[in-house]
Amino acid sequence: MNAPQSVNIVMIEDDEGHARLIEKNIRRAGIMNPIRHFTDGTSALDYIFHDSTGPQLNGPALVLLDLNLPDMSGTDILARIKTDEGPVKRTPVVVLTTTDDSREIQRCYDLGANVYITKPVNYESFAQAIRQLGLFLSVIQVPDLGDSH
Amino acid sequence: MADLPADAPVNRVLTRRMSALMVFGFLALVLVGYAAVRVMQRNEVHTRLVEHTYQVENAVLNVHRLVEQGETARRGYMLVPGRTGALANFQRIERQLPDAIARLERLTRDNPVQRRYHLGLRLQLASLAARRANTITLLGQGDRAGALRAFEDDAEIRTIVTIRNLLDRMGAVERRLMTLRDAELRASERAFYTIIILAGALLATVAVISLLTILSYTRDLSRSDEALRALNAGLEDMVVVRTADLTRANEEIQRFAYIVSHDLRSPLVNVMGFTAELETAASALRGLVARVEAEAPALADEEARLAANEDLPEAIGFIRASTQKMDRLINAILQLSRQGRRALTPEKIDVAALVRQIGDTLSHRLSETDTVLTVEADLPPVVSDRLALDQVLSNLIENAVKYLRPGVPGRITVSGRRERERVVYIVRDNGRGIDPRDHARVFDLFRRSGAQDRPGEGIGLATVRALVFRLGGTIDVASTLGQGAAFTLSLPLVLLRQEPNS
Numbered sequence: 001m002n003a004p005q006s007v008n009i010v011m012i013e014d015d016e017g018h019a020r021l022i023e024k025n026i027r028r029a030g031i032m033n034p035i036r037h038f039t040d041g042t043s044a045l046d047y048i049f050h051d052s053t054g055p056q057l058n059g060p061a062l063v064l065l066d067l068n069l070p071d072m073s074g075t076d077i078l079a080r081i082k083t084d085e086g087p088v089k090r091t092p093v094v095v096l097t098t099t100d101d102s103r104e105i106q107r108c109y110d111l112g113a114n115v116y117i118t119k120p121v122n123y124e125s126f127a128q129a130i131r132q133l134g135l136f137l138s139v140i141q142v143p144d145l146g147d148s149h
Numbered sequence: 150m151a152d153l154p155a156d157a158p159v160n161r162v163l164t165r166r167m168s169a170l171m172v173f174g175f176l177a178l179v180l181v182g183y184a185a186v187r188v189m190q191r192n193e194v195h196t197r198l199v200e201h202t203y204q205v206e207n208a209v210l211n212v213h214r215l216v217e218q219g220e221t222a223r224r225g226y227m228l229v230p231g232r233t234g235a236l237a238n239f240q241r242i243e244r245q246l247p248d249a250i251a252r253l254e255r256l257t258r259d260n261p262v263q264r265r266y267h268l269g270l271r272l273q274l275a276s277l278a279a280r281r282a283n284t285i286t287l288l289g290q291g292d293r294a295g296a297l298r299a300f301e302d303d304a305e306i307r308t309i310v311t312i313r314n315l316l317d318r319m320g321a322v323e324r325r326l327m328t329l330r331d332a333e334l335r336a337s338e339r340a341f342y343t344i345i346i347l348a349g350a351l352l353a354t355v356a357v358i359s360l361l362t363i364l365s366y367t368r369d370l371s372r373s374d375e376a377l378r379a380l381n382a383g384l385e386d387m388v389v390v391r392t393a394d395l396t397r398a399n400e401e402i403q404r405f406a407y408i409v410s411h412d413l414r415s416p417l418v419n420v421m422g423f424t425a426e427l428e429t430a431a432s433a434l435r436g437l438v439a440r441v442e443a444e445a446p447a448l449a450d451e452e453a454r455l456a457a458n459e460d461l462p463e464a465i466g467f468i469r470a471s472t473q474k475m476d477r478l479i480n481a482i483l484q485l486s487r488q489g490r491r492a493l494t495p496e497k498i499d500v501a502a503l504v505r506q507i508g509d510t511l512s513h514r515l516s517e518t519d520t521v522l523t524v525e526a527d528l529p530p531v532v533s534d535r536l537a538l539d540q541v542l543s544n545l546i547e548n549a550v551k552y553l554r555p556g557v558p559g560r561i562t563v564s565g566r567r568e569r570e571r572v573v574y575i576v577r578d579n580g581r582g583i584d585p586r587d588h589a590r591v592f593d594l595f596r597r598s599g600a601q602d603r604p605g606e607g608i609g610l611a612t613v614r615a616l617v618f619r620l621g622g623t624i625d626v627a628s629t630l631g632q633g634a635a636f637t638l639s640l641p642l643v644l645l646r647q648e649p650n651s
Binding site for chain 2: 015017024068098119122123127
């Protein structure tokens with residue numbers, strides 16, 4: 001995220017509270033990139049693939065993905081992103097969810113998830129985990145999606 | 150489902166009928182045997198009688214012969230008086246005659262008719278003998294003419310004729326007797342054959358009836374056998390269906406528990422997260438109130454001070470404690486549901502070694518509480534899931550260490566025995582015990598018994614029970630308050646490999 005061009009963070013999270021807490025803690029870690037928040041899968045996919053400011057048309061992004069969504073499973077979104085023929089498939093996806101089921105984790109990595117994080121219930125741990133994620137986000141390189149054009 | 154024939158009455162009727170038939174058959178055989186013996190006896194008697202008749206006839210003929218021979222000799226002597234050979238012949242025959250007559254008398258003593266004839270015969274023979282003697286004497290004196298005269302006497306001739314007639318009649322009487330006896334023998338033989346035929350018919354009837362009875366019984370038997378087999382098959386199907394139902398229900402509950410606990414966690418994250426945010430905000434407010442009190446006491450409001458310093462921290466503290474407890478409870482449910490989903494892998498387990506291993510991991514706490522864990526030497530091995538059994542026994546032993554009586558050194562023994570296809574392990578302690586009213590409750594989730602002076606959520610024994618059920622076993626507690634407790638664990642000797650729940 002040290003790219004001069006601002007990398008959008010696409011957060012797909014149906015729980016407003018979680019979204020707010022995640023955002024707060026990411027900001028506390030010093031990450032100031034714009035965060036686009038979606039509470040359902042349909043609008044999130046629409047943004048990713050069709051919006052003029054979305055990753056498909058506008059360049060680098062990072063997806064924070066919750067698996068339990070009202071309209072579809074997070075793994076469906078993950079599969080859509082990772083099987084895409086266009087530049088979106090290189091978008092890093094961080095699965096951030098409450099599930100710690102080993103089969104679910106395996107499945108997400110099989111589908112191409114880049115990072116899988118279980119949300120700790122304990123808030124201190126939660127806040128710390130998100131802050132560490134923020135620190136991680138501040139050092140990782142996000143591919144410039146425009147390169148492939 | 151076919152009805153089973155009421156087998157007990159059928160059996161009784163069959164037994165009664167078969168024994169009656171056997172008695173009939175036996176009677177018929179006895180009858181035949183009896184008849185055969187009777188006929189044999191009759192034959193024997195008849196044979197003796199026939200022989201007797203022949204002997205009588207023989208004796209009659211003998212007497213007849215001697216009489217005729219004597220007559221011939223006498224006549225010969227009269228014709229040629231000089232021939233002493235004839236006289237000698239005559240005298241020899243006269244000597245033989247009494248023996249022959251005596252024999253005839255012996256043989257015919259039992260028959261009154263013959264006796265009468267015999268009497269007549271003796272008289273006639275005596276008279277004949279007297280005349281013969283007279284003739285011979287006259288001849289001896291040389292009076293041949295006198296002898297011839299005497300011979301010519303009519304009476305003499307009649308005597309010999311009478312003797313002949315008498316002897317003929319005696320023979321006829323015997324022959325008639327024999328005819329009668331032959332008829333009797335034939336009648337008894339006929340009776341014998343009739344009895345044999347009747348008995349044969351009876352035996353044949355008995356055999357046919359027995360055969361039919363046995364056939365019908367066998368048919369009944371095979372029919373009830375079929376019915377039984379059908380019932381069995383039905384039962385097996387029912388068991389399969391029930392097992393499938395139970396498995397489905399269990400899976401449903403597991404899934405439900407997982408979803409519930411999982412989805413309950415999500416809002417809890419918010420509650421806890423925002424409580425933390427609130428705390429941060431409250432501490433900022435507390436700082437502000439403190440500054441206001443210090444710098445502008447006029448603005449300080451007692452209500453605001455109380456809210457910032459006491460009410461807010463108190464409320465936040467309660468929310469915290471409650472959410473933490475809720476978190477632990479949800480974790481417990483999640484853990485239980487996870488255990489239900491784990492695939493079991495049966496393997497042979499040396500339970501004594503397993504218990505000693507558990508004792509090693511607890512050694513610090515054991516020595517701290519002055520507790521001795523004893524493993525009995527004859528602990529039977531079992532084929533089961535090692536992880537699950539480890540958890541069960543660990544929980545039970547940990548509980549025993551946890552709930553000791555203060556001041557009493559702990560004594561925990563693990564014993565076991567084999568009971569046919571099951572193994573039983575008993576974890577016994579001398580701790581504070583469990584009130585009998587709570588024996589069922591202690592296995593329920595979130596339920597605890599006795600003084601709540603030890604940490605815990607009431608999860609351990611619920612987990613134990615869930616695990617034991619999954620291992621196909623049962624668990625029971627026997628205890629009185631203050632007397633220690635004994636947990637009895639019964640497991641199948643061999644846990645069958647299960648398909649993992651999906």
